[in-house]
Amino acid sequence: MRSDSAGVNFSNEKNADFKGFDKKPGSNSAPKVVLVGNPNVGKSLIFNYLSGMYVEVSNFPGTTVSVSSGKYKSFEIYDTPGIYGVSSFNDEERVARDIIIEADIVLNVVNSLHLERDLFLTRQLIEMGKKVSIILNFADEVKRKKIVIDSKRLSKILDVEVVETSAINKSGFENLENAIINARQGAQPGEVSDVLNQDILSKSGREIALLVAEGDEQVAEKYGYVCGTADEREKIYIDRRNSVNAIISEVEYENSSKGRFFNLLGSYSLNPLTGIPILALILVMLYYLIGDFVAQQVVDVTENKIGKGVFEFYTKSFISEFTPVDIEVTKFDDEGETIDEKTFAFPDNLLSHPETKTLFDNYIKDGENEVNFDFKNPIARLFFGEFGVITMTVTYLIFLLLPLVIAFYIVMAFLEDSGYLPRLATMMDKSLSRIGLNGRAVIPIMLGFGCVTMATITTRILGSEREKTIATAILQFVIPCSAQLAVIAVLVGKAGIGAFAVYGVVIFTVMITISTILNKFLPGQSTPLLIDLPVMRLPRPANVIKKTYFRSVGFMKEASVWFFVGALFVGILEITGLLVAFQNLLAPVTTLWLKLPKEAATAFVMGTVRRDFGAAGLFDLELSAMQIAVALITITLFVPCIASFMVMLKERGLKEGITIWLSAWVLAFFVGGLTALFVL
Amino acid sequence: MPHRTLDSARSGAYIKIQKVPQGLIKVQLLRFGICEGDLIYCLQRLPGGTMVVQKNRQEIALGSDLARQIFITEE
Numbered sequence A: 001m002r003s004d005s006a007g008v009n010f011s012n013e014k015n016a017d018f019k020g021f022d023k024k025p026g027s028n029s030a031p032k033v034v035l036v037g038n039p040n041v042g043k044s045l046i047f048n049y050l051s052g053m054y055v056e057v058s059n060f061p062g063t064t065v066s067v068s069s070g071k072y073k074s075f076e077i078y079d080t081p082g083i084y085g086v087s088s089f090n091d092e093e094r095v096a097r098d099i100i101i102e103a104d105i106v107l108n109v110v111n112s113l114h115l116e117r118d119l120f121l122t123r124q125l126i127e128m129g130k131k132v133s134i135i136l137n138f139a140d141e142v143k144r145k146k147i148v149i150d151s152k153r154l155s156k157i158l159d160v161e162v163v164e165t166s167a168i169n170k171s172g173f174e175n176l177e178n179a180i181i182n183a184r185q186g187a188q189p190g191e192v193s194d195v196l197n198q199d200i201l202s203k204s205g206r207e208i209a210l211l212v213a214e215g216d217e218q219v220a221e222k223y224g225y226v227c228g229t230a231d232e233r234e235k236i237y238i239d240r241r242n243s244v245n246a247i248i249s250e251v252e253y254e255n256s257s258k259g260r261f262f263n264l265l266g267s268y269s270l271n272p273l274t275g276i277p278i279l280a281l282i283l284v285m286l287y288y289l290i291g292d293f294v295a296q297q298v299v300d301v302t303e304n305k306i307g308k309g310v311f312e313f314y315t316k317s318f319i320s321e322f323t324p325v326d327i328e329v330t331k332f333d334d335e336g337e338t339i340d341e342k343t344f345a346f347p348d349n350l351l352s353h354p355e356t357k358t359l360f361d362n363y364i365k366d367g368e369n370e371v372n373f374d375f376k377n378p379i380a381r382l383f384f385g386e387f388g389v390i391t392m393t394v395t396y397l398i399f400l401l402l403p404l405v406i407a408f409y410i411v412m413a414f415l416e417d418s419g420y421l422p423r424l425a426t427m428m429d430k431s432l433s434r435i436g437l438n439g440r441a442v443i444p445i446m447l448g449f450g451c452v453t454m455a456t457i458t459t460r461i462l463g464s465e466r467e468k469t470i471a472t473a474i475l476q477f478v479i480p481c482s483a484q485l486a487v488i489a490v491l492v493g494k495a496g497i498g499a500f501a502v503y504g505v506v507i508f509t510v511m512i513t514i515s516t517i518l519n520k521f522l523p524g525q526s527t528p529l530l531i532d533l534p535v536m537r538l539p540r541p542a543n544v545i546k547k548t549y550f551r552s553v554g555f556m557k558e559a560s561v562w563f564f565v566g567a568l569f570v571g572i573l574e575i576t577g578l579l580v581a582f583q584n585l586l587a588p589v590t591t592l593w594l595k596l597p598k599e600a601a602t603a604f605v606m607g608t609v610r611r612d613f614g615a616a617g618l619f620d621l622e623l624s625a626m627q628i629a630v631a632l633i634t635i636t637l638f639v640p641c642i643a644s645f646m647v648m649l650k651e652r653g654l655k656e657g658i659t660i661w662l663s664a665w666v667l668a669f670f671v672g673g674l675t676a677l678f679v680l
Numbered sequence B: 001m002p003h004r005t006l007d008s009a010r011s012g013a014y015i016k017i018q019k020v021p022q023g024l025i026k027v028q029l030l031r032f033g034i035c036e037g038d039l040i041y042c043l044q045r046l047p048g049g050t051m052v053v054q055k056n057r058q059e060i061a062l063g064s065d066l067a068r069q070i071f072i073t074e075e
């Protein structure tokens, strides 16, 4: 989950566009200090510092998509999505605009490397009559590139406080408080005052007058004014552009001789010719790191040695001291071949049959053993048996999923911090335009491999409703999240490359088909790609670690509840015999259509809770390689986890959300069965 | 050549923006710092016509459909 500690609330940012518009100045609540700036300029880093909280920081435009708030001394401080101007072209702008209108003080964070871009917003904020201070961030990069920025001169021209910072080193942060305290209304350029409607100016204030003149329909409607025309907006914008260019020529000098910064890797990753090999290399490295190293070697130690061998063994042995149990032991040789099997029966409990216990203890003393506790008491079985609520939740979650999920999060954080994602977006633009998306959609889709829930929120950065719908559908239908990938990695590791190929081809085909159909039938037009590329650089370890930590904790919090509930649910179904009844009910579909053992139906019951949980339900079945492929395809296309379903309802509305959810049922079984027809 | 569009620019060329489509696109480009009459540097032309340009130190990527609507001259 994205920054749950920071109180991101899904509820009132989408529909509450006008909340607080009517707030009277001078109310006695704490002054609202709002961090405003273009995307990817360091607002969230500064917010984290001032508020002492955590919101995510990444190296691509559009990391923050909703407002977070915290406290700094006697001020209320707000982090906002990055914007290029105050208006209502898209969701992020609307969210930011409303909080800016409410703001008492605006801290305008500026990327000093891109003054000509960023001061455009600065100028607008000042024209709105807000109390502003400017934070010239990226001071370190400016120095490195031998650029000189005359911040005193800038402060003089605009008549506002200007402080220099480098947010990654926290340098210059001692001046932030000064910036807050000394924020003031800056110098107004004459041209703008001319175009403002005097009537609106006196009734609703300068900010509203400006937004109306700039043609912000929502604001105009809300206040009952006639909105400015496109021509008026263009005039204001061109004047603003010229005034910014004039400022730049006065305050910025370049010492380097045309030192075009030119990042080789960055430019190579743009062109498909070199970019596809780079992408392939990243994927191969990923496969070896996660599929091979973590999924096989690390998990073997954590799941089998620690989880099953230590945790489950001692927990179950302990429980056996109180309840009847049959203990089955399978002995293996060095090659993993079964050499012996024995069952030790304890009709009362472990302690009341000391001679059997001694035999048992001696038998398992050496060699490789698999010990299986068959509890006779249903309650003991519910909590500590094979699908035991406690034993399974802990083993799967902590010893199997967690190492894999952490590995995925590290990789994602690495990619997010490197500046690679916007370049991937650019490279993929042409291909994605065939399915009604532009390159930008790569960002939520890639994030989906981390957590589909979080990625569904990030579809906000897309430019039109149809693009959001297509991207949400892709995320919810076909993109497996990290936890699910973890399970897939383990199962595919067993099944081999053939099964993996079948899985990959089918899932990819489904993705293309769904998006092509949506692209054909959804009304409207998709927007073209227009994205700024941040600098490529080595990810900062501190940020990668911090982000991985917060995401892993978030994952554990959420998943453990659902695993626990899910296991309890399945356990109760099992004890009451409902599970077998359900398996029999679904048997025609499972055995005839999907050609899987009828027990696979359990995985589908589990899958409605969480997809990774569902996939985990396949672990203990005896499946052939191609059966694994079919089962994984079905479970991947199956309904999304409850959390991401909820977010989808919020973001995309009831109708679209339910449609996608119900279609997932049909699609999963249909495609799964179709695949079975060909490969089984 | 009055009818050249951005998608036909060569990698490594300096180009002058002559005409940008009216409306939202114009506004967005203005915000990035690109207006009519500006000189910008064409970093890369990707197959299919996706363009990567540079204005001052800012790299900006534009989709091919968009690039086709921007009229330029090469310097």
Ligand SMILES: Nc1nc2c(ncn2[C@@H]2O[C@H](COP(=O)(O)OP(=O)(O)OP(=O)(O)O)[C@@H](O)[C@H]2O)c(=O)[nH]1
Residues within 6 Å of the ligand: A037, A038, A039, A040, A041, A042, A043, A044, A045, A046, A056, A057, A058, A059, A060, A061, A062, A063, A064, A065, A080, A081, A082, A083, A137, A138, A139, A140, A141, A165, A166, A167, A168, A169, A417, A540, A543
């Ligand atoms: N070199 C350098 N990098 C910085 C500085 N400030 C921020 N960054 C990097 O810039 C990137 C963006 O930082 P964020 O704090 O996520 O920026 P943001 O303004 O919140 O971005 P959005 O939420 O996308 O609008 C991160 O990769 C930071 O590490 C700085 O002063 N110097």
Ligand SMILES: [Mg+2]
Residues within 6 Å of the ligand: A043, A044, A045, A056, A057, A063, A064, A080, A081, A082
């Ligand atoms: Mg942010």
